[in-house]
Amino acid sequence: MPTAEANPALETARLTLRPARLGDADGLFALYSDPRVVRYWAWPAWTSIEQAHDYITRMAPKPDSLPLVAARRVEGDVVGTVSLYQINAQNRRAELGYALRQALWGQGYASEMVGAVLAHAFDALGLHRIEADIDPRNDASARLLERMGFLREGYLRERWIVNGEVQDTGLYGLLVQDWRARQA
Numbered sequence: 112m113p114t115a116e117a118n119p120a121l122e123t124a125r126l127t128l129r130p131a132r133l134g135d136a137d138g139l140f141a142l143y144s145d146p147r148v149v150r151y152w153a154w155p156a157w158t159s160i161e162q163a164h165d166y167i168t169r170m171a172p173k174p175d176s177l178p179l180v181a182a183r184r185v186e187g188d189v190v191g192t193v194s195l196y197q198i199n200a201q202n203r204r205a206e207l208g209y210a211l212r213q214a215l216w217g218q219g220y221a222s223e224m225v226g227a228v229l230a231h232a233f234d235a236l237g238l239h240r241i242e243a244d245i246d247p248r249n250d251a252s253a254r255l256l257e258r259m260g261f262l263r264e265g266y267l268r269e270r271w272i273v274n275g276e277v278q279d280t281g282l283y284g285l286l287v288q289d290w291r292a293r294q295a
């Protein structure tokens with residue numbers, strides 16, 4: 112479904128959401144090398160800029176994934192990532208992931224980028240359901256999802272092992288009709 116051509120940059124009040132570029136390596140490294148950002152993430156903190164280069168190479172939009180970098184429109188700096196992945200055309204569903212630079216937490220940037228991607232997913236891509244898999248201890252992430260209208264639909268035990276730590280999953284879901292009702 113998504114291709115770079117089919118998915119021009121998404122603009123919000125303060126952010127541009129677009130595919131990763133080579134010049135984003137330093138910004139992405141700053142994001143994913145921060146232990147506070149990856150505390151509940153599916154991989155450990157990056158330790159080498161090579162991991163940013165590798166990420167940029169791998170993270171081109173594909174039929175089943177739309178990984179985007181969030182850059183501030185005025186400052187131009189990379190502040191986060193927001194992605195749809197496991198896009199399933201038959202069932203019109205996808206999974207959602209997001210991360211924001213710690214210095215910018217608590218200012219609504221994550222709500223802005225996630226809101227824009229949800230609108231794109233439902234309105235432009237025609238998806239029916241979006242899912243998010245988060246560590247149940249990740250309060251900021253749970254608050255963000257609930258702010259967007261997601262419901263917690265499940266609790267899956269010991270689903271991840273990151274850096275030797277076994278982690279549970281809180282599974283959240285948002286349906287297109289619930290999203291539309293909230294926009295009305």
Ligand SMILES: CC(C)(COP(=O)(O)OP(=O)(O)OC[C@H]1O[C@@H](n2cnc3c(N)ncnc32)[C@H](O)[C@@H]1OP(=O)(O)O)[C@@H](O)C(=O)NCCC(=O)NCCS
Nearest residue numbers: 148151208209210211216217218219220221222251252254
């Ligand atoms: C999850 C994460 C993106 C949430 O970031 P955040 O800064 O809390 O979310 P927002 O940018 O939407 O900001 C919301 C907060 O800012 C406040 N805020 C200030 N201005 C705001 C505005 N204009 N709009 C919305 N909220 C605003 C809200 O009241 C809210 O505060 P609260 O959480 O105390 O209720 C962030 O904690 C993060 O990057 N964590 C690490 C990565 C991660 O765990 N990702 C999830 C795994 S999939």
